[in-house]
Amino acid sequence: MTADVSAEPETVERSGDVLLEVRDLQTHFKTRAGVVRAVDGVSFDVPAGASVGIVGESGSGKSVTSLSIMRLISSPGFIAGGQILFQGRDIAGLSERDFRPIRGRDLALVFQDPMSALNPVYPVGKQVAEALRAHQKLSRRAALERAVELFSMVGIPAPERRVHEYPHKLSGGMRQRVTIAMALANEPSLLILDEPTTALDATIQAQILDLIRDLRRRVNTAVLLISHDIGVVAEICEEVVVMYGGRVMERGSVEQVTKNPRHPYTIGLLNSIPSPEMKGRKLSTIGGTVPNPLRMPPGCPFQPRCPKAMDICSTKPELSDAGDGRQIACWLA
Amino acid sequence: MVDADNQAVTTALDGAEPNGEDDVLLDVRNLKTYYPSRSGLLGRQTAWVRAVDDVSFTIRRGETFGLVGESGCGKSTLGRSVVRLEKAQSGQVIFEGEDVLAKKGRDLKALRQDLQVIFQDPYGSLDPRMKVRDIIAEGLLWQGTAGRAERADRVHDLASLVGLREEHLDRHAHEFSGGQRQRIGIARALALRPKFVLADEPVSALDMSVQSQVLNLLSELQEDFGLTYLFIAHDLSVVEYISDRVGVMYLGKLVEVAKAEDLYADPRMPYTQALLSAIPGHQAPGRRDRIVLGGEVPSPLDPPSGCRFRTRCWKAESLCAEEVPVLREVVPDHWAACHFAEAS
Numbered sequence A: 001m002t003a004d005v006s007a008e009p010e011t012v013e014r015s016g017d018v019l020l021e022v023r024d025l026q027t028h029f030k031t032r033a034g035v036v037r038a039v040d041g042v043s044f045d046v047p048a049g050a051s052v053g054i055v056g057e058s059g060s061g062k063s064v065t066s067l068s069i070m071r072l073i074s075s076p077g078f079i080a081g082g083q084i085l086f087q088g089r090d091i092a093g094l095s096e097r098d099f100r101p102i103r104g105r106d107l108a109l110v111f112q113d114p115m116s117a118l119n120p121v122y123p124v125g126k127q128v129a130e131a132l133r134a135h136q137k138l139s140r141r142a143a144l145e146r147a148v149e150l151f152s153m154v155g156i157p158a159p160e161r162r163v164h165e166y167p168h169k170l171s172g173g174m175r176q177r178v179t180i181a182m183a184l185a186n187e188p189s190l191l192i193l194d195e196p197t198t199a200l201d202a203t204i205q206a207q208i209l210d211l212i213r214d215l216r217r218r219v220n221t222a223v224l225l226i227s228h229d230i231g232v233v234a235e236i237c238e239e240v241v242v243m244y245g246g247r248v249m250e251r252g253s254v255e256q257v258t259k260n261p262r263h264p265y266t267i268g269l270l271n272s273i274p275s276p277e278m279k280g281r282k283l284s285t286i287g288g289t290v291p292n293p294l295r296m297p298p299g300c301p302f303q304p305r306c307p308k309a310m311d312i313c314s315t316k317p318e319l320s321d322a323g324d325g326r327q328i329a330c331w332l333a
Numbered sequence B: 001m002v003d004a005d006n007q008a009v010t011t012a013l014d015g016a017e018p019n020g021e022d023d024v025l026l027d028v029r030n031l032k033t034y035y036p037s038r039s040g041l042l043g044r045q046t047a048w049v050r051a052v053d054d055v056s057f058t059i060r061r062g063e064t065f066g067l068v069g070e071s072g073c074g075k076s077t078l079g080r081s082v083v084r085l086e087k088a089q090s091g092q093v094i095f096e097g098e099d100v101l102a103k104k105g106r107d108l109k110a111l112r113q114d115l116q117v118i119f120q121d122p123y124g125s126l127d128p129r130m131k132v133r134d135i136i137a138e139g140l141l142w143q144g145t146a147g148r149a150e151r152a153d154r155v156h157d158l159a160s161l162v163g164l165r166e167e168h169l170d171r172h173a174h175e176f177s178g179g180q181r182q183r184i185g186i187a188r189a190l191a192l193r194p195k196f197v198l199a200d201e202p203v204s205a206l207d208m209s210v211q212s213q214v215l216n217l218l219s220e221l222q223e224d225f226g227l228t229y230l231f232i233a234h235d236l237s238v239v240e241y242i243s244d245r246v247g248v249m250y251l252g253k254l255v256e257v258a259k260a261e262d263l264y265a266d267p268r269m270p271y272t273q274a275l276l277s278a279i280p281g282h283q284a285p286g287r288r289d290r291i292v293l294g295g296e297v298p299s300p301l302d303p304p305s306g307c308r309f310r311t312r313c314w315k316a317e318s319l320c321a322e323e324v325p326v327l328r329e330v331v332p333d334h335w336a337a338c339h340f341a342e343a344s
Helices: A062-069 A124-135 A140-153 A172-184 A202-218 A230-236 A254-259 A264-271 B007-013 B075-082 B105-114 B132-143 B148-161 B166-170 B178-190 B208-225 B236-242 B260-265 B270-277 B318-322
Strands: A018-031 A034-047 A051-055 A077-086 A107-110 A190-194 A222-227 A239-244 A247-253 B024-039 B044-060 B064-068 B090-095 B115-118 B196-200 B228-232 B245-250 B253-259 B328-331 B334-336
Touching (some): A018 A062, A034 A051, A034 A062, A034 A077, A034 A222, A034 A247, A051 A062, A062 A190, A124 A140, A124 A172, A202 A222, A202 A230, A230 A239, A239 A264, A247 A254, A247 A264, A264 B208, B024 B228, B044 B245, B064 B075, B064 B236, B115 B178, B132 B148, B132 B178, B148 B166, B148 B178, B178 B208, B208 B236, B245 B270
Parallel strands (some): A107 A190, A190 A222, B064 B245
Antiparallel strands (some): A018 A034, B024 B044, B024 B090, B245 B253
16 A cells, blocks of 8 residues: 555644644534534544543543544544544545555454444454455465464463354453454554443453553554543553543543543542542532533533633633643633 | 252351341342243253342341442342342342232232332333323322322422422433433332332443432432432442442352441452452552452353352362352451451
């Protein structure tokens, strides 16, 4: 695949090791009741080999962001604006034909529900082999042998036997290992994990998080982890992006954001998590509910629930440097 | 009735319920809920799924008893069997001196008022065609003692109690967010002034910022009405926060029961140790190092002999395969089903 030079005249100054740059991404959905701006001006970077987490509640736009990067948004959704620079090239505007060689090879995705990511009528090993053969010249036999290796890398016991089994024969944890093996098959430079452990039990979640951490040490793949659980993000990632109402509220190192949050939303979110210290006391809450995406408030999406809202908040605050290496979208910052 | 081989276990457990000095509201004794497993062309019953297998514990008046465990461990089946949403095979559930499982007809109806349920799924558990007003009033209508005016008053009171506004009452459930729906479900559960509420994963479908609102509401209602909760959840942090005492289930068995503080600080059963160490982001000082369990939960159709956890336990010895460990009081008010509970 030769680089399509015409697709990248707008390539902005590219710092040497940035793998993915999302710039002012807009992903909208046309509905009968109006346009939903599911992602409304999101920007962040993933340096090569780094691990970045996106946390947010339902409707925050975190999954639509990851689907946009994978170019898996289909009608009535569309990328309405912004850039997704992957290895310096804007993939937001690529045709499906030009993007297909990238998806699954350089960029791979692991979904929340492994059952929906696997084809129920083929043995799992064959599916991993197909993923390999889609991007590499390999015989069926060689691909299956590689699948066995991948299975053993992701900790599937008796891999030579397991490759011949059908998805329904495997447990949820094993299925998720299979989809991770499939995603890693072509040694992608970016692995997107969308709620990879949400459907799993606590002890199985611990196994999978352990696996992801271990793989990060062995394979130089950058990770973009999407989760509603900031605890999960804290276990895997160095950096975190906090989203709400289709926008980035705060972005910084996991340490900074979890220990010393500065955006009122992040502060409210972290304080509302039940902890042993809060036992016997009322939890602090964020009043109200997540806004209806069709009726987003003007300006800051968190403004109707924000304890510190001011008049100026009806104008959108830009995500800007807060001086300590992090970025915050708040007029108070 | 079903099993001869379990008889020995049952006798071993007799008189060994984790029973405190305090006022007991609900006393569960040797509860078994089995499902027939059918196979073959004729659908013959070939085996039993032992979803709840000889479980005994007590819930004290006014407390929140948290029940944790992973999917398939039987925690929901246990909860549902206690309030008779699920038919137990054998055992007793003594509620204020009477056996819930033996009740029939009118007596059962009377008892159901005292035992109410808040369900996990605020989307599936509310009839989309009914107005909120009618959903909340349904129990009152079913009870049949309150007249129209009294019902209307009561619905208003309940709505304001759970933080719903007047104008919400004439809307349909689908118009509400998850958190608001759960408030409707709570109002419905409280309509008949129950003494005991089974809350089965009441906040797991909710967003973090809304979850804390509902947890606070449940605490307030408990204080105001002296409610007793059986709170089932897979989220270990939520259970630690809300519960007075916590029970841990594994493969149909109750394997540990203790005060929440004691259980989380000093778990005695290896499974509990592994489970608690798996809480993400909780590698705080004082917490144990993560124990990553190998393997998976065995099938409840054919559980391992002896201790059911032994196939994944790093402390297992030959004794564990031979003898079922009895849930016993290891230190005061701390019960564990492990042969080596004293040592750990």
